[in-house]
Amino acid sequence: MYLLLLKNKNIRYYLLGGCISRLGDVLAGMAFLFLAYDMTSSTIHTTSMAIASTAPYLLFGLIGGVIADWLPRKKLLIMLDLARIPLVLSVFLLDQFGILTFAYLLIVSFVIQTMGCFFNPAHRAILPIITKPEQRSVANGLNDTLSRGVTVLSPILSIWLLSYGAIYFFIIDALTYTISVICLIQVHFTEQKQIITKSIKGILLAIADFCVWVKEKTTIKDLFLITFIIVFFNTWVWQVGLLLALNELTANSEEIYSILQGVFGGTVILTNLMLPYFFKKMNLKIYLIGAAIWGVGITYYGLLYQVEHFFIGAVLVGIGLPISSLARVYLIQALVPSEMLGRAFSSNAFLLYLANTISLVVYGALVYLLPIRHLMIGSGFLIMAVSLIGLAVFTIKQAKLSRRSPVNFFK
Incomplete structure (x- = not known):
């Protein structure tokens, strides 16, 4: 059943790209919290970083759904992943030069999670387009399994990365978003043109x-x-x-x-x-x-x-x-x-x-x-x-x- 589904190139690259992108999201979320505490040793500042990762979904979640319906979804996803690459790399580079601040870290976390408000509904909306109705139960199960597997794998990967330093999470984040872009380019489907206001x-x-x-x-x-x-x-x-x-x-x-x-x-x-x-x-x-x-x-x-x-x-x-x-x-x-x-x-x-x-x-x-x-x-x-x-x-x-x-x- 699953092997038959994965023979479909669109589904295969869709699932792989989504899984890799999800890994980047999870690692980025942990990295921002780890760095916030390392920089400030403050529970208040660390809590503020956690709020910065959830507040965008309350502020822009509904708007993200509208944009995901209006714009070509594949192009939107690729643009968002490409935009996230220099953002996470900028955190690494500023740290290497010794000029990274908590305020900048907070802003980048907020911006990346805001992008997720637009990325996630667009990505979810593609699956029913590239699958037949009888395939969706299997595709949904496999998609959720891969996402869950990422959450199980990420703590193990984080332990290894922490031996080098939390800042190196952002190098892996940039790599995951790059791989996600490559996978999305391989997904082909036709969308109905929307009237945009x-x-x-x-x-x-x-x-x-x-x-x-x-x-x-x-x-x-x-x-x-x-x-x-x-x-x-x-x-x-x-x-x-x-x-x-x-x-x-x-x-x-x-x-x-x-x-x-x-x-x-x-x-x-x-x-x-x-x-x-x-x-x-x-x-x-x-x-x-x-x-x-x-x-x-x-x-x-x-x-x-x-x-x-x-x-x-x-x-x-x-x-x-x-x-x-x-x-x-x-x-x-x-x-x-x-x-x-x-x-x-x-x-x-x-x-x-x-x-x-x-x-x-x-x-x-x-x-x-x-x-x-x-x-x-x-x-x-x-x-x-x-x-x-x-x-x-x-x-x-x-x-x-x-x-x-x-x-x-x-x-």
């Missing part, structure tokens, strides 16, 4: 048009809303709460947390690879089933609250999360017109970052009022409840439609 008003109208379109499409609207709710309940208890819980239970919390993330990453990769063998097409029902399993995992390790059970919970989350993630991507590709795909993926990313930010703020306050274990149990239960209620509503609607006529539910 070169004004801020035109951009806002394009965003508004997409919002109106989503409002009329029940499945996409429900998908975005449920995703926002689930990510809100998940972010803190998985990213922060788990580490804090391990601090309460063991003296080796950081080591065990790293191992947990490895177990989680491995489970996600296996799930991604196996899923296309079971589902050639996906729908909202599969998405909700995955979300329910995701919620079961969080509830499980919250209820039992022991180190060994955290590993079982991580496996359950590692099964449920990719099922939901791949189903969500598949639904967006299947239900959103090609000329709106950039806005669809940028809107999805914007909602994810917004949910992440709100979750960290709200739970950061709640942890002073409630035990971590209770927050885990409550969050996992609410994820399950939202998923099961959505599943019940979906089943009822589908039953009503099937009684009326054989209408395509997702039309």
Whole structure:
């Protein structure tokens, strides 16, 4: 199945270029944090650098989707990668001359992440253009597997690079963006020409048009809303709460947390690879089933609250999360017109970052009022409840439609 897919030159270079570019993004993100702390020894400055890597997606995420729909996507991707090469190299060169400042580092980080707001939706929007509908489940699974593999590989690569110094991350970053450009040049496809209104008003109208379109499409609207709710309940208890819980239970919390993330990453990769063998097409029902399993995992390790059970919970989350993630991507590709795909993926990313930010703020306050274990149990239960209620509503609607006529539910 996968070998047959990779015989397609377009898909092969698309996946390779995306994987290499993703590696550059991950390494750049770590490099900016490492250098910020090395230069300032300040947690406030390091936190500011972290904010500089996420704020652009809240500020420009929706605009990036519009531009990704308006401009030729291949040319846009190549231009963005070419622009990132001198930026990351400038950090290295200024450091070598001893004139690199924290302010410059902060600006470059912000600019590179802003470029990602335009790169990511454009890149995502190409996949359904170069694949047939029956190939998308496999292509999405392989794409997500490679991305996940990069996140697993990057810490290992970073340990090797750190022996030379964090500044050398930027040399590898420039190389990854160069390879990405070479791969993108090999991808060939035809795009429909878009009518472009070169004004801020035109951009806002394009965003508004997409919002109106989503409002009329029940499945996409429900998908975005449920995703926002689930990510809100998940972010803190998985990213922060788990580490804090391990601090309460063991003296080796950081080591065990790293191992947990490895177990989680491995489970996600296996799930991604196996899923296309079971589902050639996906729908909202599969998405909700995955979300329910995701919620079961969080509830499980919250209820039992022991180190060994955290590993079982991580496996359950590692099964449920990719099922939901791949189903969500598949639904967006299947239900959103090609000329709106950039806005669809940028809107999805914007909602994810917004949910992440709100979750960290709200739970950061709640942890002073409630035990971590209770927050885990409550969050996992609410994820399950939202998923099961959505599943019940979906089943009822589908039953009503099937009684009326054989209408395509997702039309």
